[in-house]
């Protein structure tokens with residue numbers, strides 16, 4: 001019998017734990033405990049599928065399948081032999097072991113992986129097999145001579161929704177774009193403007209939220225290949241997601257960029273995500289941004305360019321222009337900026353405070369927001 005609840009770690013980029021915790025609570029998951037880089041939860045089989053499909057800010061969901069003492073290789077082999085590998089390793093995937101060891105007598109990750117591969121009766125795969133869809137990630141952690149084995153239920157990282165093929169310069173992770181929207185408290189009922197849209201990650205994630213579209217509808221997951229996969233439960237989770245989806249966003253979502261390639265990328269990505277009709281995309285510089293006609297105040301939520309220089313003036317001028325546009329053309333609107341250097345944001349002249357601090361592509365970033373008028 002499979003366990004009634006899986007002991008799981010929903011992994012996220014450090015800094016997103018609180019937002020992810022809020023998402024899991026909204027999905028009906030109780031007893032969720034944030035820890036650094038994730039949220040620990042006990043999930044039913046149905047919840048495990050639903051969290052993979054719905055969590056907008058999660059990177060992956062790991063399921064702990066066992067923990068045992070492993071002071072020697074003999075103990076490691078004995079413990080590994082007790083695990084229900086058949087439930088998680090289906091016919092077509094090679095186990096890819098990611099081993100870490102600390103404060104333990106066993107430390108040679110290759111030798112540890114070899115013993116575990118022997119226990120599950122499968123030759124190990126290579127790290128590239130996970131994204132290629134031919135490998136099953138198994139995370140092995142030795143700490144103080146105790147071995148904990150977890151299997152990954154997600155497969156390719158969850159920010160890979162399947163729609164972003166075209167990228168402009170410095171794209172945001174989809175999970176981070178969703179986190180900005182959720183941390184700002186944007187609930188899909190007020191208009192949203194992104195004047196530096198790049199490949200369109202923020203407005204496309206906004207459209208998915210506004211339409212209650214599950215971010216994972218267009219992709220597959222590792223658990224679908226497990227020996228214990230329950231197709232009926234999955235069909236029911238997917239059926240509910242399809243029924244929930246609204247046919248169109250009921251608010252204006254406006255994306256623009258001065259770069260033609262970025263505008264083309266945004267349109268192509270929005271089309272693949274099935275939200276092209278929901279996002280108004282145009283080529284224009286930030287100085288030409290106007291609020292969508294006939295709508296009340298909403299959010300200007302954006303990720304301005306960073307780096308030493310951008311064409312047409314330096315970044316201080318660009319931020320000053322952005323601040324002027326916000327004050328003069330979008331009075332009463334809230335502003336959220338994802339920035340690398342908060343001093344640059346100071347040139348907007350807006351009163352901003354920090355709402356989130358995390359990393360994007362290894363760079364420290366912060367979401368700064370204005371307070372409501």
Ligand SMILES: C[S@@+](CC[C@H](N)C(=O)[O-])C[C@H]1O[C@@H](n2cnc3c(N)ncnc32)[C@H](O)[C@@H]1O
Pocket residue numbers: 168169170171172173195196197198199200201202256257258259262284285286287303304305306310312318
């Ligand atoms: C950091 S990128 C935004 C990345 C985007 N969030 C994504 O996920 O792809 C900044 C964007 O600002 C655009 N940009 C730079 N100067 C601009 C200006 N004056 N007016 C409008 N867009 C500008 C660049 O073309 C670039 O696409």
